[in-house]
Amino acid sequence: MNSHHKKELFESRDEGDKSPPGNKLQLLPLDMEVEILTRLPVKSLMKFLCVSKTWSSLIRSQTFAASYYARSYETRSRFRVFVHGGAQRLLIFSGEEETFSSSLDANLDMTVPSVTLALGGSKCTSVHGFFGCCHGSNFTICNPSTGQIITFPCKGPYTSLGYDPVDDQFKALTLVPALYSNPSFIVHEVITLGGRGGRGVVSRSNVTSPTYCPMTKGLNINGFMYFGAWAPSHRTTPVFVCFDVRYERILSFITTPKDVLVCEAFSILIEYKGKLAVIVPRPSGDPCFDCFDLWILEDVTKHEWSKQTFELPLSLPFTAGMGKRMISQGTNKAGEIICIC
Incomplete structure (x- = not known):
């Protein structure tokens, strides 16, 4: 916790403590x-x-949330996933790493109301213990550790x-679709989040880049931040766009194998x-798959990739149009890939 935040908290203690001298509790x-x-449960x-x-x-x-998330990862090795619960609800579940098996029990951490996703659509991401979800013309960020929603x-x-x-x-990065028609560049809006208590929008700024199709x-x-794209237009060259969050700029377009x-x-x-790694189910486009390729970006500068193929003991569903999607939040400490269907 930085010294500035400590000073704010100590000042608020002094202002709020109106008890007479001699009757103060030892803090x-x-x-x-x-x-x-940070050792207590969310409830x-x-x-x-x-x-x-x-x-x-x-x-x-925000500082406390970061500390809580770091301790949770180090001591309890928790994972979190989001599920669209229908009826305008987004559900966030968590579980313990040591419980991983072919089937596992997960705890419901929080319910986010008024978030509607298209059937089969997955527009949520987990970043540093927070969840970000794009729905319609709004973006929602939630902190499962405190229940805070923005x-x-x-x-x-x-x-x-x-x-x-x-x-x-x-920071949130969004493409401005009204300017897609410009053939020479596209515009992004960078939304910086923060303020007192780490809440709210602090500023908005624009960033331009060569054209691409996300x-x-x-x-x-x-x-x-990495995201797959076609550059400069649909079905031309597959790339990964690399965005530098701190300096708010498109750093590079990383050449990517077509597969x-x-x-x-x-x-x-x-x-x-x-x-950065990408899970590609096989056979591609089928409603179920029994193996997948794991492509790993080994060198960002040289655009070098490696590939590993994994055989599964059973077939998993993967039909985007029917809303049956495999979810993977990454790996555990042992480097094992976590897949939830």
């Missing part, structure tokens, strides 16, 4: 309070929001959430040992 050091709170944290303004500010802060308008359907680990800053949702890895993105919506982006 725990702030660092100790944070250490204790307890939600109750403690009402204890005081100080605790409410602390628990809802919704704001965006200018296009292709919106993804990114995170800058250096400045501890979340194919996949974005995936954030170590301060960079990686030939399936378009059937290509699943994951982080594999700190690298």
Whole structure:
């Protein structure tokens, strides 16, 4: 927790403490309070929001959410997935790494109301413990650790959430579809999130790039956002667009083997040992698959890829039009790929 945030919290303590001298309760050091709170379950944290303004500010802060997420990963090895529950609900589940098996029990962490996704559409991403979901002309970000939900308008359907680990800053990148007709460039809007307690939209700015046609949702890895595309137009050259979240610029177009993105919506982006990877089910386009190729971007600068093929013990459903999609949030500590159907 940075010194500026500590100062704010200590000042709020002093202003809110009106008890006469000699009757003050002995307060725990702030660092100790944070250490204790990060060890508690989400349900307890939600109750403690009402204890005081100080605790409410602390628990809802972006810094605390990052600490809670880091401890959760280190000690409990939790994974989280999102499921479209119908009736305008988005459900977020979590489970323990050690429970992984052919079937597992997951806990419902939170329900996000008023989020409607197209049948079979998967426009949600998980970034640094937060979930971002594009629905219609709105983008919703939710923090399962605190139950906090933020919704704001965006200018296009292709919106993804990114995170800058250096400045501890979340940003959303969206394409502005009204300017697609320009043959020489396209425009993106970068929405910077933050403010007091890490909430709300701080600023909006525009970024231009050479033309391309987006194919996949974005995936954030170590301060960079990747998404598959055709460049410069549909069905020409498959590439991965690399966006630098901190400096707000399109860094490069990464040349990609045709087999990686030939399936378009059937290509699943994951982080594999700190690298961009793509799961491509086989046979491609079939309602079920019994093996898949894992393409790994080994060298971003040289655009070098490797491929591994995995055989499955049973067939898994993968029919986008019927809403039956395999979900993969990446890998666990052992490097094993997590697939949920």
